[in-house]
Amino acid sequence: MPTLHTDRQYEEELQQLRAKILEMGGLVEKQISDAMTALIGRNSPQAQEVIARDHTVNYLDVATDESCTRLLALHQPAGRDLRLIMTSLKITTDLERIGDIAQNICERALELNQEAPLTFSSDLSRMAEWAQSMLRDSLDAFVREDTSLALQVCQRDEFIDSRTDELFREMLTHMTQDPQSVSRATRHLFVTKYLERIADHATNIAEMVIYMAKGKSIRHVSPPPASL
Amino acid sequence: MEKEHQLPTHAASVSLPRPSGNGATTVGDEQDIEIQIRDACLFYGKKQALYNINMDIGRHEVTAFIGPSGCGKSTLLRCLNRLNDLVDGVKVTGSIKIDGRETIDPTLDVTELRKRVGMVFQKPNPFPKTIYENVAYGPRILGVSNKARLDEIVERSLRGSALWEEAKDRLHDNALGLSGGQHQRLCIARTIAVEPQIVLMDEPCSALDPIATTKIEELIHELKQNYTIVIVTHNMQQAARVSDYTAFMYLGRLIEFGKTDKLFTTPEKQETEDYITGRFG
Secondary structure (H helix, E strand, C coil), X not given: CCCCCCCHHHHHHHHHHHHHHHHHHHHHHXXXXXXXXXXXXXXXXXXXXXXXXXXHHHHHHHHHHHHHHHHHHHHCCCHHHHHHHHHHHHHHHHHHXXXXXXXXXXXXXXXXXXXXXXXXXXXXXXXXXXXXXXXXHHHHHHHHCCHHHHHHHHHHHHHHHHXXXXXXXXXXXXXXXXXXXXXXXXXXXXXXXXXXXXXXXXXXXXXXXXHHHHCCCCCCCCCCCCCC | CCCCCCCCCHHHCCCCCCCCCCXXXXXXXXXXEEEEEEEEEEEECCEEEEXXXXXXXXXXXXXXXXXXXXXXXXXXXXXCCCHHHHCCCEEEEEEEEECCEECCCCCCCHHHHHHHEEEECCXXXXXXXXXXXXXXXXXXXXXXXXXXXXXXXXXXXXXHCCCHXXXXXXXXXXXXXXXXXXXXXXXXXXXXXXXXCEEEEECCCCCCXXXXXXXXXXXXXXXXXXXXXXXXXXXXXXXXXXXXXXXXXXXXXXXXXXXXXXXXXXXXXXXXXXXXCCCCC
């Protein structure tokens, strides 16, 4: 258990920063989950709700930035506090982008709902589950400062990338066989790419968690190290 | 006949071989070591104030000593120019070498040592004399009496301490009329007038306002081109800003010594982490 800061106000502000990141993380997880439900269930009202809620994610992004700026200006943080703030600044951007992706999925859902359903399954649900589990684990790793879980998330990204390629190929085959489906299948392809981007953002978060906990950067290391 | 002011030449200093296998906290393989401290202990009577300090300080680097009050950082700084000799009952053991010459040796000429190792104190202490005489004081004691030579030293030193532009038209005014920040820069000019190798600074900005502090910090960056600087500061942000290497001390022990950017972002030791993040005690 880390020792508490001698400046209680500072300690409290750091706790509030962590809480903001978690609140934003929780909201973004819900946005993705609702967006996928709306897409698969062809539920337009639910898709519109997700789009309307994106401003809350944006608000939390700005609020987190402001908290970080305030902490940097007033407390001149060092060591682990500095790393927490740097990590928060980066994580918040990734979370905000994931929020945008949820909105994008819903926009595609609304478009798809104007047309007849596809006659083939594109296995987007499984892909979404993988991406969501990476996001969940990266946020858990942040809360628990669990670097082995964070490293696992980074290692899982490669699987998502290869699965995306497979899905692309499958969709192209369907499109060739059924040219009428091209417009709808292309939208599914977009969603596949969106989910792959969520996994990338979750990987970015996990990499920053490793930096926060160990002061070690594994960003842009491909493939990620087997151990830390 | 005038005795010429003999200044130590930095080029003549000895480059020490890298220490190995003696538990020393070294700062890098490439570095030219100027101050080598080995197993240094200091006792005030029976009370031990420093415990087995091992440290290598590089030439023309700025090294900061940080730590809570009473951790021994000023005591260690004062070991470097034997200023602790002025305290009754002080005993130092181990080895503190400057350019390979042992400074703990009781037969050492302390005046000669202090000429090579200048010091700037927490509270600026200009003499109640003119600005010119403050700077010329040291060289005069060392035997320089030629007016042109003294003028040259005064100008060079005041330029070196970034005070020349403010003082050049009032060189013969009383130095006590200067501001606090100017006093401190005058003291720095007085220190570098005798061309030391090393400048020790004990909390040089603690009595100054932020603008004067910034000027001294800028000056430290410039001075390190020609001098090795060791600074004690309570202000961790200042240590982070001005120094190349930082030593964290606690209860008379050297806890961690390393590159400043590393020590302030990813320190090795928990005690250092706790201190720099304000989780101490």
